Amino acid sequence: MKKLAFSLTALLAFGSIAALAAEAPKSVKIDLSNPGPYFTGDGSDAINANCTACHSAEMVLAQPALSRAAWQAEVGKMMKVYKASVDEQDIPAIVEYLSKVRGNGS
Amino acid sequence: MYSLNRRRFLLTASAAATLPKLARAQSSIDLGLPGGNGVHTLTKAGEFGQKSEGLILQRTRAPLLETPMSVFDEGVFTPNDKFYVRWHWADIPDSVDAEAFRLTVRGHTGKTLSLSLRELMALPRFEIAAVNQCSGNSRGFFAPRVPGGEWGNGAMGNARWTGVRLKDLLDHAGVKPGARQVRFNGLDQPTSPDGPDFMKSLTIDHARDGEVMVAYAMNGRPLPLLNGFPLRLVVPGWYATYWVKMLNDIEVLDKEDENFWMKTAYKIPDRPFATMRPDEKDVPVVPISRMLPRSFITNIPAQSRIAATAPVKARGIAFGGDSGVKEVDFSTDDGKSWQTAKLGKDEGTYGFRRWEADFTLPGPGAHTLKVRCTNTRGETQPDQPNWNPSGYMRSVIEATPVEAV
Numbered sequence: 427m428k429k430l431a432f433s434l435t436a437l438l439a440f441g442s443i444a445a446l447a448a449e450a451p452k453s454v455k456i457d458l459s460n461p462g463p464y465f466t467g468d469g470s471d472a473i474n475a476n477c478t479a480c481h482s483a484e485m486v487l488a489q490p491a492l493s494r495a496a497w498q499a500e501v502g503k504m505m506k507v508y509k510a511s512v513d514e515q516d517i518p519a520i521v522e523y524l525s526k527v528r529g530n531g532s
Numbered sequence: 533m534y535s536l537n538r539r540r541f542l543l544t545a546s547a548a549a550t551l552p553k554l555a556r557a558q559s560s561i562d563l564g565l566p567g568g569n570g571v572h573t574l575t576k577a578g579e580f581g582q583k584s585e586g587l588i589l590q591r592t593r594a595p596l597l598e599t600p601m602s603v604f605d606e607g608v609f610t611p612n613d614k615f616y617v618r619w620h621w622a623d624i625p626d627s628v629d630a631e632a633f634r635l636t637v638r639g640h641t642g643k644t645l646s647l648s649l650r651e652l653m654a655l656p657r658f659e660i661a662a663v664n665q666c667s668g669n670s671r672g673f674f675a676p677r678v679p680g681g682e683w684g685n686g687a688m689g690n691a692r693w694t695g696v697r698l699k700d701l702l703d704h705a706g707v708k709p710g711a712r713q714v715r716f717n718g719l720d721q722p723t724s725p726d727g728p729d730f731m732k733s734l735t736i737d738h739a740r741d742g743e744v745m746v747a748y749a750m751n752g753r754p755l756p757l758l759n760g761f762p763l764r765l766v767v768p769g770w771y772a773t774y775w776v777k778m779l780n781d782i783e784v785l786d787k788e789d790e791n792f793w794m795k796t797a798y799k800i801p802d803r804p805f806a807t808m809r810p811d812e813k814d815v816p817v818v819p820i821s822r823m824l825p826r827s828f829i830t831n832i833p834a835q836s837r838i839a840a841t842a843p844v845k846a847r848g849i850a851f852g853g854d855s856g857v858k859e860v861d862f863s864t865d866d867g868k869s870w871q872t873a874k875l876g877k878d879e880g881t882y883g884f885r886r887w888e889a890d891f892t893l894p895g896p897g898a899h900t901l902k903v904r905c906t907n908t909r910g911e912t913q914p915d916q917p918n919w920n921p922s923g924y925m926r927s928v929i930e931a932t933p934v935e936a937v
Contacts, residue, residue: 450650451754454761455627456581462592480622480723485591490567490677500679507792509726528569 469526472519476512477504491530497521561588561600563684564834565672570682572598582756584613590681594622594723595758599686604849605830608876608884609661610689612751617758618666618687618772620730623721625778628762635746635763639715639784642706649748649762655696658745661880662768663690663851664775667798667820671923676810678923685828685930690851690884693766695747699740701782707736713785714739716765718778728792732774733785734767743768746779768882769854771820771925773798794819799922806925807918823853824927825913827860827887827905832932840896840936849884852907853927856881859906862889866900867915867929873903881908893936901932 462482465473477486492500498521504510512520563570577585580595590596597617599610630649637645666687671680681687702714715733722729738744745766748754755761760777767774773793789795799817800806805824808815827850838844850860856878861870876886893899906912917928 450648450653451630451748451762453628453630454582454754454757456757458581458593458595458624458626460579460592481594482592484572484589485596485681488569488572488590488682489679490565490569490682492679496679507796508728509722509724511724 465523465527467527469519469523472513472516473523476516476520477510480504480508480510486524487528489528491528492524493530493532494521494525495532497524497529500524558586563588563672563682565677565682565684566675567677570672570684574600580617581758582613583617583758584611587614587616588684588686590683594619594624596681597758598683599689601684601686601828601830601833603686604828604884605847608690608849608879608886609751610691610884612691612753612756612759615664615689615691615750615756615759616666616687618681619720619758619777621720621722621727623723624758625719626757628719628757628778630762633762633780635780635782637701637705637782637784639782640708640711640786641702641784642708645701645705647701652696652746652763653748655700657694658697658700659692659694660743660745660766660768661690661692661883662766663688663823663882663884664766664772665689665823665826667771667773667924668922670926673917673926674919674923675917676919678921680923688772690849691750692752692879692883693745693747694749694752695745695763695766697742698744698746698765698782699742701746702740702784705784707740707784708786710786711736711784712787713789715783715785715789715791716774716776716779717781717783718760718764718776719780720778730776731789731791731793732765732776733789733791733794734774736784738767746782769822771798771823773820798924800924801920805914805918805927806920808920810919810921820924823851824925825853825857825905825907825911826851826927827903827913828930829901829903829932832901832934834932834934836932836934837937838893838899838934840893843890843892845888845890846901846903847886847888848903850887850903850905851884852881852905852909853911854882854909855911856908857885857905858908858910860885860887861904861906862887862891863902863904864891864893864899866931867902867904870904893934896936899934899936901934902929904929 575587588598669687672682830848860873873887873889
Protein backbone atom coordinates (compact mmCIF):
# COMPACT_ATOMS: atom_id res chain seq x y z
CA MET A 427 0.00 0.00 0.00
CA LYS A 428 1.32 3.38 -0.97
CA LYS A 429 1.43 5.74 1.96
CA LEU A 430 1.87 9.43 1.42
CA ALA A 431 3.55 11.60 3.95
CA PHE A 432 0.96 13.84 5.48
CA SER A 433 2.20 16.95 7.23
CA LEU A 434 0.52 18.94 9.91
CA THR A 435 0.86 22.03 7.74
CA ALA A 436 -1.12 20.45 4.95
CA LEU A 437 -3.77 19.38 7.43
CA LEU A 438 -4.18 22.85 8.85
CA ALA A 439 -4.38 24.31 5.37
CA PHE A 440 -7.37 22.34 4.20
CA GLY A 441 -9.80 23.19 6.95
CA SER A 442 -11.89 26.34 6.89
CA ILE A 443 -10.89 27.07 10.46
CA ALA A 444 -7.69 25.86 12.04
CA ALA A 445 -9.22 24.72 15.29
CA LEU A 446 -7.16 25.11 18.40
CA ALA A 447 -5.01 22.05 18.65
CA ALA A 448 -6.57 20.07 21.44
CA GLU A 449 -4.33 18.33 23.89
CA ALA A 450 -3.58 14.85 22.53
CA PRO A 451 -5.02 12.14 24.76
CA LYS A 452 -2.68 10.18 26.96
CA SER A 453 -2.02 6.51 26.37
CA VAL A 454 -4.41 4.23 28.18
CA LYS A 455 -3.95 0.79 29.67
CA ILE A 456 -6.57 -1.19 31.57
CA ASP A 457 -6.68 -4.73 32.91
CA LEU A 458 -8.74 -7.02 30.69
CA SER A 459 -7.17 -10.24 31.96
CA ASN A 460 -10.16 -11.39 34.03
CA PRO A 461 -11.45 -14.49 32.22
CA GLY A 462 -14.81 -14.21 34.00
CA PRO A 463 -16.78 -17.17 35.29
CA TYR A 464 -16.64 -20.65 33.76
CA PHE A 465 -19.47 -23.16 33.53
CA THR A 466 -19.92 -25.25 36.65
CA GLY A 467 -21.52 -28.50 37.71
CA ASP A 468 -21.88 -31.95 36.21
CA GLY A 469 -21.11 -32.19 32.52
CA SER A 470 -19.43 -28.79 32.25
CA ASP A 471 -16.03 -30.08 31.08
CA ALA A 472 -16.89 -30.08 27.37
CA ILE A 473 -18.42 -26.61 27.31
CA ASN A 474 -15.52 -25.16 29.29
CA ALA A 475 -12.96 -26.83 27.03
CA ASN A 476 -14.57 -25.67 23.78
CA CYS A 477 -16.39 -22.42 24.43
CA THR A 478 -14.60 -20.33 27.03
CA ALA A 479 -11.63 -19.47 24.83
CA CYS A 480 -13.93 -16.90 23.23
CA HIS A 481 -16.36 -15.94 26.01
CA SER A 482 -17.15 -16.24 29.68
CA ALA A 483 -20.25 -18.06 30.89
CA GLU A 484 -22.63 -15.30 32.03
CA MET A 485 -24.40 -14.44 28.78
CA VAL A 486 -25.02 -18.09 27.97
CA LEU A 487 -26.49 -18.69 31.41
CA ALA A 488 -28.67 -15.57 31.07
CA GLN A 489 -30.45 -16.95 28.00
CA PRO A 490 -34.15 -17.75 28.14
CA ALA A 491 -34.99 -21.44 28.42
CA LEU A 492 -34.41 -22.88 24.94
CA SER A 493 -35.27 -26.16 23.29
CA ARG A 494 -32.57 -28.75 22.63
CA ALA A 495 -32.87 -27.93 18.92
CA ALA A 496 -32.34 -24.23 19.64
CA TRP A 497 -29.23 -24.99 21.69
CA GLN A 498 -27.95 -27.29 18.95
CA ALA A 499 -28.47 -24.40 16.51
CA GLU A 500 -26.59 -21.98 18.79
CA VAL A 501 -23.59 -24.29 18.97
CA GLY A 502 -23.76 -24.75 15.21
CA LYS A 503 -23.87 -20.98 14.71
CA MET A 504 -20.77 -20.51 16.87
CA MET A 505 -18.93 -23.02 14.69
CA LYS A 506 -20.23 -22.09 11.26
CA VAL A 507 -20.51 -18.33 11.56
CA TYR A 508 -17.90 -17.43 14.16
CA LYS A 509 -15.53 -20.30 13.28
CA ALA A 510 -15.25 -21.49 16.87
CA SER A 511 -12.88 -24.45 17.01
CA VAL A 512 -15.24 -26.86 18.73
CA ASP A 513 -14.32 -30.56 18.83
CA GLU A 514 -17.11 -32.31 16.88
CA GLN A 515 -17.07 -35.15 19.40
CA ASP A 516 -17.88 -32.72 22.21
CA ILE A 517 -21.00 -31.23 20.60
CA PRO A 518 -23.48 -33.71 22.17
CA ALA A 519 -22.05 -33.07 25.64
CA ILE A 520 -22.22 -29.29 25.14
CA VAL A 521 -25.82 -29.44 23.95
CA GLU A 522 -26.68 -31.80 26.80
CA TYR A 523 -25.23 -29.40 29.38
CA LEU A 524 -27.04 -26.38 27.92
CA SER A 525 -30.33 -28.29 27.70
CA LYS A 526 -29.91 -29.26 31.35
CA VAL A 527 -29.08 -25.79 32.75
CA ARG A 528 -31.08 -23.59 30.33
CA GLY A 529 -33.43 -26.01 28.59
CA ASN A 530 -37.19 -25.75 28.28
CA GLY A 531 -37.80 -29.49 28.34
CA SER A 532 -38.41 -29.84 24.59
CA MET B 533 -38.92 -2.19 33.62
CA TYR B 534 -36.64 -2.63 36.58
CA SER B 535 -37.44 -3.90 40.00
CA LEU B 536 -34.53 -3.45 42.34
CA ASN B 537 -34.13 -6.74 44.13
CA ARG B 538 -37.88 -6.86 44.46
CA ARG B 539 -37.65 -4.06 46.96
CA ARG B 540 -40.70 -1.87 46.85
CA PHE B 541 -40.50 1.84 47.29
CA LEU B 542 -43.19 4.09 48.56
CA LEU B 543 -42.78 6.81 46.04
CA THR B 544 -43.39 10.48 46.39
CA ALA B 545 -41.83 13.29 44.40
CA SER B 546 -39.07 13.72 46.97
CA ALA B 547 -38.44 10.01 47.50
CA ALA B 548 -37.94 9.59 43.77
CA ALA B 549 -34.87 11.78 43.89
CA THR B 550 -33.07 9.29 46.14
CA LEU B 551 -33.52 6.30 43.82
CA PRO B 552 -30.13 6.45 42.09
CA LYS B 553 -28.32 6.18 45.42
CA LEU B 554 -30.35 3.19 46.46
CA ALA B 555 -29.65 1.54 43.12
CA ARG B 556 -25.90 1.97 43.57
CA ALA B 557 -26.00 0.32 46.95
CA GLN B 558 -27.41 -2.90 45.47
CA SER B 559 -25.11 -5.78 44.54
CA SER B 560 -27.49 -7.25 41.98
CA ILE B 561 -30.45 -6.19 39.89
CA ASP B 562 -33.45 -8.00 38.44
CA LEU B 563 -34.25 -6.70 34.96
CA GLY B 564 -37.77 -8.15 35.27
CA LEU B 565 -37.67 -10.00 31.96
CA PRO B 566 -40.69 -12.06 30.84
CA GLY B 567 -40.04 -15.65 31.87
CA GLY B 568 -37.39 -14.53 34.36
CA ASN B 569 -33.66 -15.24 34.48
CA GLY B 570 -32.92 -11.49 34.43
CA VAL B 571 -30.89 -11.22 37.65
CA HIS B 572 -27.37 -9.85 37.16
CA THR B 573 -24.60 -8.81 39.51
CA LEU B 574 -23.45 -5.21 39.37
CA THR B 575 -19.87 -4.25 38.55
CA LYS B 576 -17.37 -3.30 41.23
CA ALA B 577 -15.18 -0.20 40.94
CA GLY B 578 -12.06 -0.86 38.88
CA GLU B 579 -13.32 -4.18 37.53
CA PHE B 580 -13.55 -2.85 33.95
CA GLY B 581 -10.90 -0.17 33.64
CA GLN B 582 -12.42 3.27 33.63
CA LYS B 583 -15.99 2.02 34.08
CA SER B 584 -17.72 2.69 37.38
CA GLU B 585 -19.24 0.36 39.92
CA GLY B 586 -22.94 -0.42 39.67
CA LEU B 587 -23.20 -1.30 35.98
CA ILE B 588 -25.21 -4.39 35.06
CA LEU B 589 -22.72 -7.17 34.34
CA GLN B 590 -24.08 -9.09 31.35
CA ARG B 591 -20.74 -10.69 30.43
CA THR B 592 -17.13 -10.33 31.58
CA ARG B 593 -15.48 -11.42 28.33
CA ALA B 594 -16.10 -10.07 25.74
CA PRO B 595 -17.45 -7.27 27.95
CA LEU B 596 -21.18 -6.52 27.95
CA LEU B 597 -22.09 -3.90 30.54
CA GLU B 598 -25.52 -2.32 30.80
CA THR B 599 -26.37 1.10 32.19
CA PRO B 600 -29.02 0.96 34.94
CA MET B 601 -32.14 3.05 34.27
CA SER B 602 -31.42 5.10 37.41
CA VAL B 603 -28.40 6.64 35.63
CA PHE B 604 -30.66 8.11 32.95
CA ASP B 605 -32.58 9.87 35.72
CA GLU B 606 -29.50 11.92 36.59
CA GLY B 607 -29.32 13.89 33.35
CA VAL B 608 -29.56 13.68 29.58
CA PHE B 609 -25.84 13.09 29.09
CA THR B 610 -24.75 9.63 30.20
CA PRO B 611 -21.50 9.81 32.18
CA ASN B 612 -18.58 8.12 30.41
CA ASP B 613 -17.88 5.79 33.32
CA LYS B 614 -21.50 4.60 33.28
CA PHE B 615 -21.97 4.38 29.52
CA TYR B 616 -22.90 0.85 28.41
CA VAL B 617 -20.29 -1.41 26.80
CA ARG B 618 -20.72 -3.97 24.04
CA TRP B 619 -18.01 -5.96 22.22
CA HIS B 620 -18.39 -8.87 19.82
CA TRP B 621 -14.89 -10.31 20.13
CA ALA B 622 -12.81 -10.62 23.29
CA ASP B 623 -9.50 -9.85 21.61
CA ILE B 624 -9.53 -6.16 22.55
CA PRO B 625 -6.22 -4.33 23.04
CA ASP B 626 -5.89 -3.56 26.74
CA SER B 627 -3.78 -0.53 25.91
CA VAL B 628 -3.45 2.05 23.17
CA ASP B 629 -0.31 4.14 22.70
CA ALA B 630 -1.62 7.61 21.95
CA GLU B 631 1.61 8.68 20.19
CA ALA B 632 1.99 5.59 18.00
CA PHE B 633 -1.68 5.26 17.04
CA ARG B 634 -2.55 6.04 13.41
CA LEU B 635 -5.90 6.29 11.60
CA THR B 636 -5.63 5.20 7.98
CA VAL B 637 -7.93 6.46 5.21
CA ARG B 638 -7.36 4.45 2.07
CA GLY B 639 -8.89 2.44 -0.76
CA HIS B 640 -10.68 4.07 -3.68
CA THR B 641 -9.06 7.44 -2.93
CA GLY B 642 -6.55 9.77 -4.56
CA LYS B 643 -4.16 9.28 -1.69
CA THR B 644 -3.76 7.34 1.52
CA LEU B 645 -3.84 9.22 4.79
CA SER B 646 -2.13 8.05 7.95
CA LEU B 647 -3.10 10.41 10.75
CA SER B 648 -1.77 10.65 14.28
CA LEU B 649 -4.14 11.73 17.03
CA ARG B 650 -2.39 15.10 17.17
CA GLU B 651 -2.93 15.61 13.44
CA LEU B 652 -6.55 14.57 13.71
CA MET B 653 -7.17 16.89 16.63
CA ALA B 654 -5.71 19.81 14.67
CA LEU B 655 -8.48 19.47 12.08
CA PRO B 656 -11.67 21.55 12.18
CA ARG B 657 -13.61 20.37 15.16
CA PHE B 658 -17.17 19.04 14.98
CA GLU B 659 -19.43 18.38 17.93
CA ILE B 660 -22.84 16.74 18.19
CA ALA B 661 -25.07 15.23 20.88
CA ALA B 662 -26.26 11.80 19.83
CA VAL B 663 -27.77 8.67 21.32
CA ASN B 664 -25.78 5.48 20.87
CA GLN B 665 -28.17 2.53 21.14
CA CYS B 666 -27.41 -1.15 20.61
CA SER B 667 -29.55 -2.75 17.89
CA GLY B 668 -30.60 -5.32 20.49
CA ASN B 669 -31.32 -2.89 23.32
CA SER B 670 -34.28 -4.28 25.33
CA ARG B 671 -34.00 -7.71 23.66
CA GLY B 672 -34.78 -9.34 27.00
CA PHE B 673 -38.33 -7.98 26.82
CA PHE B 674 -39.15 -9.75 23.55
CA ALA B 675 -42.07 -12.15 23.76
CA PRO B 676 -41.57 -14.88 22.87
CA ARG B 677 -38.01 -14.51 24.12
CA VAL B 678 -35.13 -14.78 21.63
CA PRO B 679 -31.48 -15.78 22.11
CA GLY B 680 -28.83 -13.07 22.26
CA GLY B 681 -27.60 -10.48 24.73
CA GLU B 682 -30.54 -10.33 27.13
CA TRP B 683 -30.44 -6.58 27.67
CA GLY B 684 -32.91 -4.59 29.68
CA ASN B 685 -33.40 -1.02 28.45
CA GLY B 686 -29.89 0.18 29.29
CA ALA B 687 -27.88 -0.74 26.19
CA MET B 688 -28.00 2.92 25.22
CA GLY B 689 -26.50 6.22 26.21
CA ASN B 690 -26.29 9.82 25.11
CA ALA B 691 -23.07 11.82 24.82
CA ARG B 692 -21.76 14.98 23.32
CA TRP B 693 -19.25 13.69 20.78
CA THR B 694 -16.27 15.77 19.70
CA GLY B 695 -14.08 15.02 16.73
CA VAL B 696 -13.89 15.60 13.00
CA ARG B 697 -16.39 15.18 10.22
CA LEU B 698 -15.83 12.03 8.22
CA LYS B 699 -16.57 14.15 5.14
CA ASP B 700 -13.47 16.27 5.84
CA LEU B 701 -11.25 13.19 6.03
CA LEU B 702 -12.72 11.70 2.86
CA ASP B 703 -12.44 14.99 0.98
CA HIS B 704 -8.80 15.27 1.90
CA ALA B 705 -8.04 11.71 0.84
CA GLY B 706 -9.89 12.46 -2.41
CA VAL B 707 -12.69 10.01 -3.08
CA LYS B 708 -12.43 8.70 -6.63
CA PRO B 709 -15.44 8.51 -8.97
CA GLY B 710 -17.20 5.18 -8.63
CA ALA B 711 -16.91 4.99 -4.84
CA ARG B 712 -19.87 3.06 -3.40
CA GLN B 713 -19.31 2.48 0.29
CA VAL B 714 -16.95 3.31 3.11
CA ARG B 715 -15.88 0.51 5.44
CA PHE B 716 -14.76 0.95 9.03
CA ASN B 717 -12.50 -1.36 11.03
CA GLY B 718 -11.16 -1.18 14.57
CA LEU B 719 -8.32 -2.67 16.59
CA ASP B 720 -10.37 -5.55 18.03
CA GLN B 721 -9.76 -8.97 16.51
CA PRO B 722 -11.63 -12.28 16.32
CA THR B 723 -10.75 -14.81 19.00
CA SER B 724 -11.18 -17.73 16.62
CA PRO B 725 -8.56 -18.06 13.85
CA ASP B 726 -10.92 -17.66 10.89
CA GLY B 727 -13.65 -15.69 12.63
CA PRO B 728 -15.01 -12.65 10.78
CA ASP B 729 -13.27 -9.42 11.80
CA PHE B 730 -15.86 -6.90 12.93
CA MET B 731 -16.30 -4.24 10.22
CA LYS B 732 -19.23 -2.09 9.16
CA SER B 733 -19.93 0.04 6.10
CA LEU B 734 -22.00 3.07 5.12
CA THR B 735 -22.90 4.27 1.66
CA ILE B 736 -20.58 6.96 0.31
CA ASP B 737 -23.37 9.56 0.44
CA HIS B 738 -24.16 8.78 4.07
CA ALA B 739 -20.46 8.86 4.95
CA ARG B 740 -20.22 12.35 3.39
CA ASP B 741 -23.41 13.79 4.92
CA GLY B 742 -21.46 16.14 7.18
CA GLU B 743 -22.83 14.61 10.41
CA VAL B 744 -21.14 11.20 10.45
CA MET B 745 -17.94 11.83 12.36
CA VAL B 746 -14.84 10.35 13.92
CA ALA B 747 -14.95 11.15 17.65
CA TYR B 748 -11.93 11.48 19.93
CA ALA B 749 -13.93 12.68 22.91
CA MET B 750 -17.27 12.04 24.56
CA ASN B 751 -18.70 14.49 27.05
CA GLY B 752 -15.50 16.51 26.80
CA ARG B 753 -13.17 13.69 27.81
CA PRO B 754 -11.23 11.04 25.90
CA LEU B 755 -13.32 7.92 25.27
CA PRO B 756 -12.98 5.19 27.89
CA LEU B 757 -11.03 2.32 26.35
CA LEU B 758 -14.11 0.08 26.45
CA ASN B 759 -16.13 2.71 24.57
CA GLY B 760 -13.54 2.77 21.79
CA PHE B 761 -10.48 4.81 22.81
CA PRO B 762 -8.94 6.56 21.03
CA LEU B 763 -11.46 6.95 18.17
CA ARG B 764 -14.91 5.75 17.30
CA LEU B 765 -17.24 6.39 14.43
CA VAL B 766 -20.38 8.34 15.32
CA VAL B 767 -23.40 7.82 13.07
CA PRO B 768 -26.10 10.12 14.45
CA GLY B 769 -29.57 8.57 14.38
CA TRP B 770 -28.35 5.10 13.45
CA TYR B 771 -27.93 2.04 15.63
CA ALA B 772 -24.63 1.55 17.44
CA THR B 773 -23.53 -1.40 15.33
CA TYR B 774 -22.23 1.18 12.84
CA TRP B 775 -20.36 3.19 15.47
CA VAL B 776 -17.12 1.20 15.09
CA LYS B 777 -14.92 1.42 18.19
CA MET B 778 -11.11 1.75 18.34
CA LEU B 779 -11.46 2.89 14.73
CA ASN B 780 -8.10 2.74 12.95
CA ASP B 781 -8.98 1.96 9.34
CA ILE B 782 -11.33 3.67 6.89
CA GLU B 783 -11.51 2.08 3.47
CA VAL B 784 -13.38 3.56 0.52
CA LEU B 785 -14.86 0.74 -1.58
CA ASP B 786 -15.84 0.81 -5.24
CA LYS B 787 -18.27 -2.04 -4.65
CA GLU B 788 -20.81 -3.26 -2.10
CA ASP B 789 -19.23 -4.52 1.12
CA GLU B 790 -19.81 -8.27 1.30
CA ASN B 791 -18.22 -8.84 4.70
CA PHE B 792 -20.21 -11.00 7.14
CA TRP B 793 -21.23 -8.14 9.45
CA MET B 794 -22.90 -6.30 6.54
CA LYS B 795 -24.11 -9.10 4.28
CA THR B 796 -25.37 -11.59 6.87
CA ALA B 797 -25.50 -10.14 10.37
CA TYR B 798 -27.65 -7.31 11.71
CA LYS B 799 -30.55 -7.89 9.33
CA ILE B 800 -34.13 -6.88 10.13
CA PRO B 801 -37.49 -7.67 8.52
CA ASP B 802 -38.05 -5.15 5.73
CA ARG B 803 -41.23 -3.82 7.36
CA PRO B 804 -42.31 -0.92 9.56
CA PHE B 805 -40.93 -1.44 13.10
CA ALA B 806 -38.96 -4.46 11.83
CA THR B 807 -41.72 -6.78 12.92
CA MET B 808 -42.99 -10.22 11.91
CA ARG B 809 -44.86 -13.14 13.44
CA PRO B 810 -42.73 -15.81 15.12
CA ASP B 811 -44.16 -18.47 12.77
CA GLU B 812 -43.44 -16.55 9.55
CA LYS B 813 -40.80 -17.82 7.16
CA ASP B 814 -38.79 -16.21 4.34
CA VAL B 815 -39.53 -12.65 5.37
CA PRO B 816 -37.42 -10.25 3.25
CA VAL B 817 -34.66 -8.65 5.30
CA VAL B 818 -32.50 -5.52 5.01
CA PRO B 819 -29.56 -4.22 7.05
CA ILE B 820 -30.60 -2.47 10.25
CA SER B 821 -30.18 1.29 9.94
CA ARG B 822 -31.99 4.25 11.50
CA MET B 823 -33.39 4.35 15.00
CA LEU B 824 -37.01 4.91 16.01
CA PRO B 825 -38.46 7.13 18.74
CA ARG B 826 -38.38 5.80 22.31
CA SER B 827 -39.12 7.13 25.77
CA PHE B 828 -38.70 5.94 29.34
CA ILE B 829 -39.77 6.83 32.85
CA THR B 830 -36.55 7.09 34.85
CA ASN B 831 -37.70 7.96 38.36
CA ILE B 832 -40.40 5.35 38.98
CA PRO B 833 -39.34 1.69 38.75
CA ALA B 834 -41.95 -0.95 37.98
CA GLN B 835 -43.90 -2.17 41.03
CA SER B 836 -43.31 1.08 42.89
CA ARG B 837 -45.82 1.98 45.57
CA ILE B 838 -47.11 5.49 45.10
CA ALA B 839 -49.16 7.56 47.49
CA ALA B 840 -52.70 7.80 46.10
CA THR B 841 -54.40 11.20 45.76
CA ALA B 842 -51.09 13.03 46.31
CA PRO B 843 -49.28 14.91 43.53
CA VAL B 844 -46.30 13.06 42.07
CA LYS B 845 -43.83 14.08 39.39
CA ALA B 846 -42.86 11.58 36.69
CA ARG B 847 -39.82 12.29 34.62
CA GLY B 848 -37.63 10.57 32.13
CA ILE B 849 -35.90 10.70 28.80
CA ALA B 850 -37.04 10.52 25.20
CA PHE B 851 -35.31 10.49 21.86
CA GLY B 852 -36.62 10.77 18.34
CA GLY B 853 -34.42 8.15 16.66
CA ASP B 854 -33.03 9.78 13.53
CA SER B 855 -34.93 13.01 14.10
CA GLY B 856 -35.74 15.27 17.01
CA VAL B 857 -38.36 14.90 19.73
CA LYS B 858 -41.57 16.68 18.80
CA GLU B 859 -43.77 15.65 21.69
CA VAL B 860 -43.84 13.36 24.70
CA ASP B 861 -47.12 12.19 26.21
CA PHE B 862 -47.72 10.58 29.57
CA SER B 863 -50.56 8.33 30.69
CA THR B 864 -51.62 7.08 34.12
CA ASP B 865 -54.42 4.82 32.82
CA ASP B 866 -52.58 2.34 30.61
CA GLY B 867 -52.78 4.58 27.54
CA LYS B 868 -56.53 5.30 27.56
CA SER B 869 -55.85 9.01 27.99
CA TRP B 870 -52.70 11.07 27.58
CA GLN B 871 -51.35 14.34 28.88
CA THR B 872 -48.62 16.31 27.13
CA ALA B 873 -45.36 16.22 29.06
CA LYS B 874 -43.17 19.25 29.55
CA LEU B 875 -39.93 18.97 27.57
CA GLY B 876 -36.51 19.95 28.86
CA LYS B 877 -33.77 21.78 27.00
CA ASP B 878 -33.06 20.69 23.43
CA GLU B 879 -29.39 19.64 23.44
CA GLY B 880 -29.48 18.48 19.82
CA THR B 881 -31.65 16.60 17.37
CA TYR B 882 -30.15 13.16 18.03
CA GLY B 883 -29.78 13.32 21.81
CA PHE B 884 -31.90 12.47 24.83
CA ARG B 885 -34.52 15.01 25.79
CA ARG B 886 -35.76 15.35 29.35
CA TRP B 887 -39.52 15.23 29.95
CA GLU B 888 -41.64 15.78 33.06
CA ALA B 889 -45.29 15.31 33.97
CA ASP B 890 -47.23 15.95 37.16
CA PHE B 891 -49.90 13.47 38.07
CA THR B 892 -52.12 12.28 40.87
CA LEU B 893 -53.42 8.74 40.99
CA PRO B 894 -57.15 8.81 41.74
CA GLY B 895 -57.23 6.10 44.36
CA PRO B 896 -55.61 2.97 45.76
CA GLY B 897 -54.98 -0.02 43.54
CA ALA B 898 -53.04 -1.07 40.48
CA HIS B 899 -52.27 1.52 37.80
CA THR B 900 -50.17 1.44 34.65
CA LEU B 901 -48.03 4.41 33.70
CA LYS B 902 -47.01 4.89 30.09
CA VAL B 903 -44.87 7.35 28.16
CA ARG B 904 -44.90 7.91 24.41
CA CYS B 905 -42.60 9.87 22.12
CA THR B 906 -43.47 11.39 18.75
CA ASN B 907 -40.54 12.56 16.65
CA THR B 908 -40.27 15.52 14.30
CA ARG B 909 -40.95 13.22 11.35
CA GLY B 910 -44.35 12.55 12.95
CA GLU B 911 -43.51 8.96 13.88
CA THR B 912 -45.00 7.77 17.17
CA GLN B 913 -44.08 4.77 19.29
CA PRO B 914 -46.46 1.87 18.62
CA ASP B 915 -48.91 0.33 21.14
CA GLN B 916 -47.87 -3.21 20.25
CA PRO B 917 -44.34 -4.59 20.63
CA ASN B 918 -42.46 -5.67 17.54
CA TRP B 919 -40.93 -9.12 17.17
CA ASN B 920 -38.10 -10.54 15.09
CA PRO B 921 -35.82 -13.50 15.76
CA SER B 922 -32.76 -11.33 16.42
CA GLY B 923 -34.45 -9.15 19.02
CA TYR B 924 -33.74 -5.87 17.25
CA MET B 925 -35.38 -2.45 17.33
CA ARG B 926 -37.77 -2.66 20.24
CA SER B 927 -39.57 0.66 20.33
CA VAL B 928 -43.00 -0.09 21.81
CA ILE B 929 -44.62 2.29 24.32
CA GLU B 930 -43.24 1.02 27.63
CA ALA B 931 -45.61 0.26 30.50
CA THR B 932 -44.74 0.74 34.16
CA PRO B 933 -47.13 -1.02 36.55
CA VAL B 934 -47.39 0.70 39.94
CA GLU B 935 -49.55 0.38 43.03
CA ALA B 936 -51.23 3.36 44.62
CA VAL B 937 -51.66 3.11 48.38
